[in-house]
Amino acid sequence: MSASERRAAPRTAVVWDDLDPVLAADRAPLDVVDIGGGTGGSAVRAAALGHRVTVVDPSPDALASLDRRAREAGVDVSGRQGDLSDLPTLVGEHSADVVLCHGVLEVVPDPAAALASLRTVLRPGGHLSLLLAQRHAAVVARAMAGHFAQAAALLDGTDQPGRGGRTGRRFAADEAAVLLAGAGFTLVSTHGVRVFADLVPGSLLDLEPGATAALVDLERAVAARPEYLPLATQLHLLAT
Numbered sequence: 001m002s003a004s005e006r007r008a009a010p011r012t013a014v015v016w017d018d019l020d021p022v023l024a025a026d027r028a029p030l031d032v033v034d035i036g037g038g039t040g041g042s043a044v045r046a047a048a049l050g051h052r053v054t055v056v057d058p059s060p061d062a063l064a065s066l067d068r069r070a071r072e073a074g075v076d077v078s079g080r081q082g083d084l085s086d087l088p089t090l091v092g093e094h095s096a097d098v099v100l101c102h103g104v105l106e107v108v109p110d111p112a113a114a115l116a117s118l119r120t121v122l123r124p125g126g127h128l129s130l131l132l133a134q135r136h137a138a139v140v141a142r143a144m145a146g147h148f149a150q151a152a153a154l155l156d157g158t159d160q161p162g163r164g165g166r167t168g169r170r171f172a173a174d175e176a177a178v179l180l181a182g183a184g185f186t187l188v189s190t191h192g193v194r195v196f197a198d199l200v201p202g203s204l205l206d207l208e209p210g211a212t213a214a215l216v217d218l219e220r221a222v223a224a225r226p227e228y229l230p231l232a233t234q235l236h237l238l239a240t
Contacts, residue, residue, distance in 0.1 A: 010197035010205075010215045014223040015102075015131060015236045016045075018189060022098060022127050022238070023049050030097035033121060035084060036104035040066035040077055046100075047075035054078040056090055084114045087121055096121045102131035106169045115183035128185060130237040131193070135170035136230035141198075173229050176237055185239040191223040192232030 023030065023046055030051045034043045037055035039062050047053045047070065055066055055077060063079040070077040082090045084104065099118050108114045118128060135154055142151040154170065171179075173190050180187055196218060205212050222228040229235065 009212055010200070010219050011194050013216045014191050014193045014219055015129070017220065017223075018191060018236055018238050019129055022129075023051060031095060031123075032098045032100065033087075033091050033096040034100040034102075035087060035118070036102065037066070037100065038062045040069045040079075042100055042102065043077050044069050044073045044075055046098075047077050048073060051098075052078075054080060054091055056080050056082050056087060058083045084108055084117050087117050091121050093120050094123050097123055097126045098129065099126070100129045102129070103133070105130065105171070106133050111169070111179055112182055115179055115185070119183050119185065125240060127188075128180075128237075128239045130176070130180070130239065132176055132235045132237070133170045134192070134229070134232050134235045135172050137233050138170050140231070141233075171235065173235055173237075176235060180237065180239050188238040188240060189224075190229070191236045192225075192229045192234075193219075193223070193236050194233035195219060195222050195228050195231050198233050 023032070032043070032046050032051045032053045034040075034046070034053060034055045036057055037043045038057055038059070040055060043053045043055045043066065053076075055063065057063055057066070057079070058081060060081055063081060066077060066079050080090050099122055101114075101118060105111045105114055122128065139151045139154045142148075142154065177187055177190070197215065200211075200215060205215070223232075
């Protein structure tokens with residue numbers, strides 16, 4: 001395992017534990033839309049399972065990198081330039097069995113409208129995979145770094161969408177659940193992601209045999225425990 005893979009594994013294992021049953025390799029090919037999928041980390045993995053994957057992203061550079069990654073992996077992924085406001089036009093209404101929306105809701109002007117747009121492209125019974133920055137952990141991180149004013153500003157959710165693609169808005173689990181319900185989704189599960197992963201030095205994972213596997217096991221062990229959700233850097237919500 002490369003150094004980048006060692007660092008990525010604890011940050012992605014919980015998300016893919018949720019998604020693997022939805023995208024199981026023994027299922028018939030599904031239509032998957034990855035909104036804001038960037039260079040295709042998730043899209044290529046889904047395509048490798050035999051699914052038809054479309055990435056919608058505003059960045060032409062990201063889509064070019066996606067094309068290279070897909071070719072190197074020997075899979076087909078369709079890339080289309082656009083954003084959430086273009087989604088129904090780009091992929092069509094009720095055209096997707098699974099929609100991946102990872103790290104996007106933080107930077108849109110209106111999260112409720114964004115979720116409504118996502119729902120229009122899902123077929124009945126389809127799944128939404130929603131990965132969000134979690135506010136409580138951001139408060140702690142900023143306070144520990146000495147940025148006390150920033151931590152205070154985050155307490156009540158007064159942060160705004162970021163500029164230049166940077167994370168701005170953050171969510172608590174109950175807020176995300178309310179947004180999903182308001183858009184007509186049924187929440188299936190909520191898991192904490194990166195509860196400890198961002199606190200562990202990368203050098204430890206590089207030098208300590210078995211550390212990565214042990215950290216992945218620990219992340220999985222606490223992901224569904226509600227008392228650890230406020231410590232998670234991200235929340236993964238699966239909804240239908």
